[in-house]
Amino acid sequence: MVTRPSGRASDALRPVSIEPGFARHAEGSVLIRMGGTEVLCAASVESRVPTFLRGQGKGWVTAEYGMLPRATHSRGSREAAKGKQSGRTQEIQRLIGRSLRAVVDLKALGEMSITVDCDVLNADGGTRCASITGAWVALRLALETLVRNRVLAGVPLTAQVAAVSCGLTGAGAVLDLDYDEDSNAAADANFVLTEAGGIVEIQGTAEQAPFSETQFHDLMRLARIGTGQLFAAQREAVEAALGTTGGTR
Template identity: 40%
Template sequence: MIRHTGRTPRELRNIQIKTNVFKYPEGSVVIAFGDTEVICNATVQPQASKQAASAQGWISVEYNQLPRATGQRQSRKSLTAADENLSETIGKALRGVCDLSRLEEREIVIDCDVVQADGATQSASLTGAFVALRLAVNRLLAQNELASDPIRENVAGVGVALLPDGTCVLDPDEYEEEQALVGMSLVMNEGGDFLSIQAFGADTSFSGNDLNELLHYGVVGIESLIAAQKEALVDKTHEVPEKTIVIATGNVGKAKEFAALFGAAGYEIKTLKDFPDLPDVAETGTTFEANARLKAETISQLIQQPVLADDSGLCVDALSGMPGVYSARFAGEQKSDAANNAKLLHELYDVPDEKRGAHFHCTLVFAAPQKDSLVVSADWYGRIGRIPRGDYGFGYDPLFIPDGMEKTSAELLPAEKNHLSHRGQAMAKLQDQWQAWLEGPVKGA
């Protein structure tokens, strides 16, 4: 089916997000979903709302339509009950992806003013409001006014509808909203969790299959909108030399491990510290490869450069492979090496030495525009000791005793460890392949 605008059922309207449009707000955005246009301005206020809990900040939203946003001029008025409900829905979604305690008793107010309404004003407002919030928080972080980033992940919204002929459509405009038997407004975070589902429509019923199709279309649409948010937030003025490879880490020490490998072929190395405006990529995968792909392919798409990412972790036999992809946050989101090691020793307290087998795993994913990603993996086998030993390394190194040794990984000199380790083995595999892959033909050539 082709819709009245020429779009396919699963196709979004043309999405445009312009950032830093205005002089005064800490974050300003003009977002367009087709002919729907919304101005989203974020203002940082030094004192949190009375609604905030003690010692934490708050995020609030005021949604409104300008008098001539529709076909007939409406009188200027105070917020209606419907406007207040939309304001709270958007505000709740934004608060749902933030740690408000990290705002440190300040409030960010986001004004969403609909300039032109052609359907999906709530979805456009929420999607733009997040970008305005991100810009305001980035400014606070750059000015060292926040100790840490309060935003955990992106969030966006989209509309879906069931038309009279039984067709499900994504991102309906005003005409399709008026024709729809059922309309649905969805809000979802980057991790794939719904924060809000609102359904409305005529006096009719619809099937479970219709519901599943509407939800599926909505998920596809929101994933595209989050990608558009991230692209809008990238600093496109950042010039990158032609022969540059970006290592998807902020850890300069880890990047140095790759400098010799790529430098010998004349490539310059950069890290995420060279791209401070890049949004964080949520590691929502359930495998090492999935997480490494998410980082490498998302960042490569955003900056149009070759990007190498790794995902590594410890897999313990007696724990059915745990902590695995959760290695960095095994003991909690604070990502403490000491806490992770303490939790691991606790979990293995009564496990005999002969059953304390484990291995480190590393997957490297090399992504580049117009290329299928290059993937290599390696494992380093050993066992888990009973007390931490050694001053080198990081993470679980003080507990990991490689096969054939009595020393822990943290007792090995860095050069020896780098040669034996899972990352060292993966880099050796990469060394044999990367240059022919990167300098070879692109897809479709």
Template identity: 45%
Template sequence: MTAPQSSKFPAREGRDPLTPRPVTVKRGVNPHAPGSAHLIMGRTEILATVTLEEKPAPHMRGKKEGWLTAEYSMLPRATTDRQARERNLQNGRRYEIQRLLGRALRAGMDLRFFRNQTLYVDCDVLVADGGTRVASILAGHAALHDFCDRLIQKGQLTDWPIARNVGAISVGLLGDEVRVDLDYQEDKAARADLNVVATDAGLIVEVQGGAEEGALTHEEYVRLLSTGTAAVQDVMREITRQLAVIQGL
């Protein structure tokens, strides 16, 4: 049953406060990339691709592991108003998001399989309606799944290199109500919000965010964190189910 909506805050378009937006993911959408995925979460859309470079990152030379790095960009009309292409800007937000994506996706990979190599995960926002960084983590995971599956299918790997399934979700407080997977209007109205990165087993990888107005109590923060972790598990179950369908191979 859908929870009643407060007139003070944005409506949820038929979903209750603890239900994420519908998510769909399709693998193998880019014929030129060895791994790719198109993810739609509500009205937010992400295209993620994986590229393998046959040389180590400078700081990984001589190490037993390879490296994974991520890049994030938003197309000019991903938002309601045209934004200049981010490649032409010194954009601190973009670099912050890229570092988050890299840390999150590395947490899921056993990079010993890619010694002296570098994985690049490019996440491009096609349409933005809130939650682009968490949706990019989900799309990046799906693209890596596609990439690794292709290596297995081709006999280039015999063991599965994804050590754990890592996903993410946003969670916020609108008044005293906890909501998961905030869209843009909810994000603007929230008095606190977190981006929770966790595994499908409920282990926390990273938490980013905080209060927008005043301060949070310890109990409020714990409630946000536990709700977000549970929501990540729900979303990852659905994404894992969809990734089991082999597309484009």
């Protein structure tokens, strides 16, 4: 069996850390690191909702995603300079927004909006998954801020959500692909799951020949292992932040 470039076991995540409070002016923020991928997630609160939600007594949670020009091996142009976002950027930020809204009680949030900005500082594979995992913590901390300021009576979250990539490589089915693995994988998939085992979204693609249902189940098994560890890292980050801010538990 071929070994992974990193030497990791097939079911091993890259080193993960989630540092809360990184953006000091945001209502909630974290810097999440998954191996060489680093994403700053900052949640901002506004006391208004989009036009299509006005008067309905519901809130809104959305996300924006972007990469710094030198987050990758060669410089990428700033999308603001081009005057439009790429299709990839739009697809990823919509995924992040959907993933967060799946675990928020928008009625309990009331008529306010929370935008989570996910800015990739360094990219080494799995940026959308790291963004979702970090964005949930930033959102949780923003909601804690609203509770602490007596804007909300409680945190309107219904579950934790996290995401991880899995793929089929020369080493077989593996968890949490870095760039080298992702760029050479025969198939890859992103799993967005809740801590109770619910499926929010799965994005899977065969890059070469179609893969089997058995192989898919192998990837799903790995995703559950990986997200289990990510849920624990999320909880640790929230507890660390609440211990210093005196938030609700």
